[in-house]
Amino acid sequence: MAYKVRFVEPNVHYQRMKAEIDGTIQDVLGRGDLIYRKDLKQFEQNLADFVGTRYAVGLNSGFHALHLSLIAAGIGPGDEVIVPAHTFVASVSAIVLVGATPVLVDVTEDYNMDMDAMERAITPKTKAVMPVHLNGRICDMERLMAAAAKHNLIVVEDAAQALGATFKGKMAGSFGLTGCFSFYPFKVLGALGDAGIVTTDDEEIATKIARLRYNGEDRETGEYHYHGFSCLLDNLHAAVLDVKLRHLPQWLMRRREVAELYRDGLSDVGDLRLPHFAGDAYHDIYQNYVIRTPQRDALVSHLKENSVETLIHWPKPMWEHKGLGLETPQCPETEAICREVVSLPMNPEISDENVAYVIETIRQFYA
Ligand SMILES: Cc1ncc(COP(=O)(O)O)c(C=O)c1O
Incomplete structure (x- = not known):
């Protein structure tokens, strides 16, 4: 059915950006720069600057941003991870797929995690908490970070829906050990297909995720440090995202x-x-x-x-x-x-x- 008012308008978006997007695609294809090239590095740096973290590591989805964050943080079987019940399935799947136990807590009327419920859910097995900044609004990160510090919990932010949202002037994705973003086409910053990124201030975590996304390989030395995945952000996507980031x-x-x-x-x-x-x-x-x-x-x-x-x-x-x-x-x-x-x-x-x-x-x- 052809709607008079569509939920999103990717065709109109493209028409408005056509000259810039087409020019970028032609430039990248003309150079033959498809995998792991300068456009990826440049976008990662610009995105990290935007969020206010030292590092950003480009991936092919928001799911993998969450998944690799949990692996890099050492979360696995026997660990509990607190996560809001009202979120996209990928937040919970990432926890399940590292072998940890998701502990679902309720949300309040702003659709974000109920901080009282989160504190009540902490047990000796709790290793991490995953706040989800839903619909473009950040959780009460003051309270969450205080609880995390008190109980020595790792914080992995699911900021897939919150690029550019702030709490007390600080950007989503800059509070926790990592911030996880999605560039699914209908997100505020959308790729030409799915894509994602992890932001972090932690050099070791950034390095680990950069290896995990590329079969465990250190690209400088060729050494395979562990069994990894294949979920790199494509250079072409990165180039287009970099253009869009300016807007x-x-x-x-x-x-x-x-x-x-x-x-x-x-x-x-x-x-x-x-x-x-x-x-x-x-x-x-x-x-x-x-x-x-x-x-x-x-x-x-x-x-x-x-x-x-x-x-x-x-x-x-x-x-x-x-x-x-x-x-x-x-x-x-x-x-x-x-x-x-x-x-x-x-x-x-x-x-x-x-x-x-x-x-x-x-x-x-x-x-
Ligand atoms: C809250 C939330 N978490 C995680 C994701 C997963 O992102 P992706 O679809 O890029 O894997 C999304 C995307 O829809 C999301 O909205």
């Missing part, structure tokens, strides 16, 4: 503008709950604009009938996917969120007119 600050501003338009148009509407939360410490970048209502399913149908594309992140709790083999935790807020949330079209390309149309369509539903 990111403007795109994030536009996302915040769109969020304000939604806020102005929807703040007095029925039982809707909007994603604007208290706290001057937070600078949110609206990876997703998530609204919440017990009438979610009817509202989604109404929007679809009126040609507005929406997405639900996520329609059922992870543990209800039986194939994942997860125990059912006590997470009533996550369960309610799965029943009640819907994400509205949010991207830098959306026009003010289309935002107004989405608002009007929602107001009609409630009228």
